[in-house]
Amino acid sequence: MAERALPTVFELTPLNPVYRADPHVLLDDLRARCPVHRDEASGSVVVTRYADVRGMVSDRTLWRDPIRADGKSFLSRSLVGADADPDNRGETTSILLLDDPDHARIRQPLTQALYARVAKFRPEVERIVDxxxxxxxxxxxxxxMSAFCVPIPIDVIASILGVDHDRLAEFRVWSEDVIQNLNPFRNEEQTARMEASSAALTEYWTQTIAARKAAPRDDLISDMTRLQAQGAPISDIELRINLGALLVGGNLTTTDLIGNAVRLLLTHPGELAKLRADPGLVSAVVEETLRYEPPVDITGRVASREMEVGGCPxxxxxxxxxxLRAANRDPEAFEDPHRFDVARKHKPHVAFGGGAHICIGAPLARLEAQVALVRxxxxFPNLRLADPAAEPVWRTLPFFRGLERLEVVA
Structure with a gap:
């Protein structure tokens, strides 16, 4: 009897109903049978084992920029925009996909300014949550989702950046559309919306950056324009691209993190009881949610040399x-990995990636989720699911995992 074919990358997205219902039906089987394999359909070497994933996302010698991938790497090459300039990548993509020296040149001052804001932002997050x-x-x-999980992250990142709060609804729509840039399976309608929202964001950032240079305010945009004036080697185009990436990335995945955490606590009353008895456990709740049900499925790298991974040349x-999802449920790394356990002995998950490209927004996402869950x-100490028997309604955006709706009664 012929061995069952391994699932392709295209089957490992929520566009596949089996994966959408429970990704680990496929991921557990894939990791057990072939933890490193070449997926010809996508032109990718798929890696699912925790030790391999953690080691390789932390390997600073690997490339991140998909423009370096060979012509067979369909999935990676789909992230290279039509305007990509191999000699000036900083002005055609964000730090998410940049390699050094451009990555370090842009990320260092952005991290400096963002983390200084996050460090003093808890009272504002508490106000927004309340x-x-x-x-x-x-x-x-x-x-x-619509009443709580969606509005909080967009309000928070907008407040940090300093964007107009009377346009939050637009920013949310723009974010939903622009993130389709990471969807290699988008249709013509999604592409059209993506392009229109990208143009709208470009116009907004161009005008706003110019306005802050003329009249600085107490916000991250002004922080960055001051750093520019002090000599930070970042162009206006690079600043615009990366502020836009913060706006998009800073709200969609955090929405999913909060929604996933609430659902897990409501469906695991014993774990919720631990949090209620000791709100100081909220950090552990957030970390276990990130391990158990992370908002982001995958990340990528490009081989910078000939190498062998798990026996695969x-x-x-x-x-x-x-x-990342398969690695976070690897039984070789986590005891009883399919158990949601907020008291689990700490072991680093890989939900935020790692190495030089570890998620720049991780401290803010953690802060928002912790405040949102405790408050x-x-x-609402009696918060419950409106229909405990109802199947969760997951979004179908490839390589992300979040809820469309979460019907509850407070």
Missing amino acids: EALDRIVPGKPFDL VATAESFMFS LFDR
């Missing part, structure tokens, strides 16, 4: 696809 809670009417079923310029269950 305002969202004030709008909830107890006693009636409602969608927690890899040529220079071949593309890697690392399954939500403090305000």
Whole structure:
């Protein structure tokens, strides 16, 4: 009898109903049978084992920029825009996909300014969360995603950046559209919306950066224009691209993190009881959510040399696809990995990637999720699912995992 074919990368997305319902049905089988294999359909070497993934995302000798991938690397090459300039990548893509020296040149001052803001932002996050809670009417079923999980991250990142709060609805739409840039399976309609929203964001950032240079405010945009004036080697185009990436990345995945955490706590009452008894456990709750149900499925690298990974030979310029989700449930790394356990003995997950490219927004995402969870269950101690038997409604955006809706009663 012929051995079952390994699932292709295209089957490892929520566009596949089996994967959408439970990714680990496929990922566990793939990791057990062939933890490193070449997926011809996508032109990627797929890596699913924790030790391999953690080691390789932390390997600073590997390339990140998909423009370096060979012509067979369909998945990676799909991230290279039509305007890509191999000699000036900083002005055609964000730090998410840049290699050094451009990556370090842009990321260092951006990290400096962002982390200084995050360090003093807890009171503002608490205010934003409380305002969202004030709008909830107890006693009636409602969608927690639209009422709570969606508005908080966009409000927070907008406040840090200094964008216009009367345009938050537009920013959310723009973010949803622009993130389709990371969807290699987008259709013509999604592409058209992506291009229109990208143009709208470009116009907004161009005008806003110019305005802050003329009249600085107490916000991250002004921080960055001051650093520019002090000699930080970042062009206006690079600043615009990376502020846009912060806006997009700073709200969609954090929305999913908060939604996933609430659902897990409501479906695991024993774990929720631990949090209620000791709110100081909230950091552990967030980390276990990131391990158990991370918002992002994958990250990638490009081989900078000939190498061998898990017995699989890899040529220079071949593309890697690392399954963060599979690695975070690897039984060789985590005891009983399919158990949601907020008291789990700490072991680093890979939900935020690693190495030079570890998620720049990780401290802010953690802060928002921690504040949101503690204050939500403090305000509504009897919060419950409206229909405990209802199947979760997951979004179908490839390589991300978050809920479309989460119907609850407060």
